[in-house]
Amino acid sequence: MKKLLFGILALGFLSSCNNDNVSTQTEDPGKSNESSASFANKRSCPSEEIRKQALQSSSELRQKYSALEANTEKFANDISLGKVLADGTVEIPVIVNVLYRTTAENVSDARITEQIAVLNADYGGTNTDVSKIPTEFQTVKSGDVKVRFKLANTVRKSTTKTSWTTNDAMKKASTGGIDATNPTNYLNIWVVSSMPSSQGETLGYATFPESAGLWNDGVVIAAPFFGKTGTSSPFNLGRTATHEVGHYLNLRHIWGDANCGNDLVADTPTQTTSNVGKPTYPLYNTCSGVQRSVMFMNFMDYVDDAAMFMFSAGQKTRMQAVVASSGSRAGLRVL
Template identity: 80%
Template sequence: MKKLLFGALMLSFLSACNSDNVSNQTEGSENTPAISGTALQRGCASEEIRQAALKNSSELRQKYSEIEARTERFENDMKLGKVLSDGTVEIPVVVNVLYRTSAENVSDARIAEQIAVLNADYAGTNTDVSKIPSEFQGVKAGDVKVRFRLANVVRKSTTKTSWSTNDAMKKASTGGIDATSPSNYLNIWTVGNMGQILGYATFPESSGLWNDGVVIASPYFGKTGASSPFNLGRTATHEVGHYLNLRHIWGDANCGNDLVADTPTQTTSNAGKPSYPLYNTCSGVQRSVMFMNYMDYVDDAAMFMFSAGQKTRMQSVVASSGARSGLRIN
């Protein structure tokens, strides 16, 4: 069983950051995942950005430790029946659209489409949920009990041709759009181009800060007009997972720890559309990996589940005592 070890984790945060776009060395992989017919692979900078932020801020490190300790207590209390879910939480969403071209100015219809994808994926009613292998049926999350409601759309024209992960899109003074009350709203920014990065998000220790929220490159936002193979709205599903305290399923390390007991340990990220079963070997143990999890790097069409353990982690941060409890008051 994967266990939370604060010392080892904090040492990893204080070490040099590893880019999410660089493949890790694998301990052992018996199947090579098939790459779809495109050179583009999913790139998410969330963990890299988080490591840098934690390294530079003792306050964030303290908040991180408190959140993980609270999450561990919540998980244990859930197992013992000492705490019940607070019921379904509806998160109000503000979409901030920064656009240079008409294609980047994502339509209201496409925004509604993206909200619908989030609601289906987090409710476990996505149409491809039937593809979950029988091996993982017993640990599927089902309804995470988190819903999303569009509260507002803010649009701003820009002359910028590309954006980086320096959060410039989140400040009016640097050409972006200021967040709307980030303690109480999930802010999502769409921008035209971030190179190989599809999106990134802040984690719960950043709750309420000016830069708190999710960024998605407009070609991968929503479905209609989005770029294949990331045209089913799953980039938002993945990034909102980070926002609700999920790590990448491989733990951003060779045979790493994502702090979730029911997701099999895997050597590294998977890409494209792997064939099931896909086996990895970590610490001499061969496992079938859960590459179809939303927190892996596969194509949108190949990801369609959260695990029960991931559900508990997310419920912990949106609970009335959680780090993102402010989202509950709207």
């Protein structure tokens, strides 16, 4: 299991997004684990890469990151010492900003309602597939994360743009997008037509809590992967939003974006890299000479929507830390 060593990671984020869905994986820093699957069938989330670049270019963000992780570790320690009692559920108000060129891209109110419902089920631990969690991981499942989501408003804007990139243009009216609505107090989600990249189609990306309140703070999702109705298989169950909101609430990719990396969560087994598709349980990895069964069904891995259905208790603690009254996203509790 992993220690919560935040300090050494402030500038050490690795941008590996390699995927492998073989049934046994072994630590090998010199070997590429890139899957040969086409990008249409492979999850792509550059949130960690974007974060790394932002931290490298801003000393202010680096200071906020260090404070964020120090507070998170203190919160976790206080829970273990019985100093923090379970508080009430935090309901996060959501603004959905829809940028569309065609009718299909103008996601309906019904799809937005559907997506909010998926988030509430996944974060409430009431998703219908929670029963699939293997016995091995039942003792560390999160249960109810005590975070809920409530649609506050939908903002729509017609555009002539056929695609977008991860440069945040969709977040500014001056570059053809939609300005965020008070990002200190609202979770802003932008829905765009598509986000092609050299590595394939980007499903979504998010900012982390050190960006709380900044103009670009929030989550971006490509329309084909938002909600369930009319979405693109195998990412058609609304789990792209679940994954990206996890980043927004301070969760890293479960493999730590490095070969046998660290996601700063003690109860998620170390794994060599990301997993794709629908792996068969148990899936074993070997890191530092230790073979482990990995938690590929975690929402923060890269598997298909139908193959991910849990957070861990350690991940729950990290998310609660940022929405607590002392956390970086305490502003979400105001409304």
